[in-house]
Amino acid sequence: MPKLLQQQKSGYQIQAEAEDKGLVVEVPTDLPLVSIDASIISRVLDNLVGNAFKYIPPGGTITLTACKADQALRVSVQDNGEGIPAEQHQRIFEKYTQVKDETGQPLRMGTGLGLAFCQMAVQAHDGTIWVESQVGQGSTFIFTLPLPARKVPSQPQATGRRSTPRNNTPDRHLI
Ligand SMILES: Nc1ncnc2c1ncn2[C@@H]1O[C@H](COP(=O)(O)OP(=O)(O)OP(=O)(O)O)[C@@H](O)[C@H]1O
Numbered sequence: 640m641p642k643l644l645q646q647q648k649s650g651y652q653i654q655a656e657a658e659d660k661g662l663v664v665e666v667p668t669d670l671p672l673v674s675i676d677a678s679i680i681s682r683v684l685d686n687l688v689g690n691a692f693k694y695i696p697p698g699g700t701i702t703l704t705a706c707k708a709d710q711a712l713r714v715s716v717q718d719n720g721e722g723i724p725a726e727q728h729q730r731i732f733e734k735y736t737q738v739k740d741e742t743g744q745p746l747r748m749g750t751g752l753g754l755a756f757c758q759m760a761v762q763a764h765d766g767t768i769w770v771e772s773q774v775g776q777g778s779t780f781i782f783t784l785p786l787p788a789r790k791v792p793s794q795p796q797a798t799g800r801r802s803t804p805r806n807n808t809p810d811r812h813l814i
């Protein structure tokens with residue numbers, strides 16, 4: 640996971656410099672591993688960081704952090720942009736939903752699909768995603784990814800059939 644977060648930093652470096660925006664990655668060295676499809680989770684990060692870039696002014700900052708919280712890894716993408724009204728906090732995760740200005744126009748270009756994808760992708764990993772935001776103070780998008788269940792000593796099985804752990808999905812790896 641630390642690598643995925645650092646990749647966001649390098650991927651957005653040119654845009655950050657061109658737009659005078661900062662991208663900070665704060666990740667502890669002892670982060671636990673999670674079993675994920677890295678290409679999907681990196682698209683989640685990309686959507687969240689891309690949104691943050693759209694909504695911060697020049698001079699603004701985006702901060703990516705990750706930490707262990709209970710039995711999950713908690714990843715957050717924080718910006719100090721314009722923020723999101725409370726009544727929109729759940730709706731923006733629905734397909735084609737964008738916050739509109741008083742004339743009914745979306746505040747920025749987009750299709751309103753990015754967060755719907757993020758929600759589907761995180762839920763497919765048995766995690767949750769939400770936003771904490773106040774208008775004028777910025778937004779923090781947070782998602783969780785459950786830590787792998789602790790290994791229990793294997794018991795001989797009467798049927799000879801082996802059970803497959805839930806997140807032992809082909810494209811997932813511990814990272
Ligand atoms: N960091 C943010 N700050 C303020 N508003 C945000 C932020 N991220 C998302 N939003 C609001 O949530 C809406 C939905 O975001 P979403 O990523 O789904 O769509 P989009 O960015 O408009 O289009 P797309 O991602 O499909 O190109 C946005 O249109 C915007 O109104």
Ligand SMILES: [Mg+2]
Nearest residue numbers: 690749753754
């Ligand atoms: Mg988007």
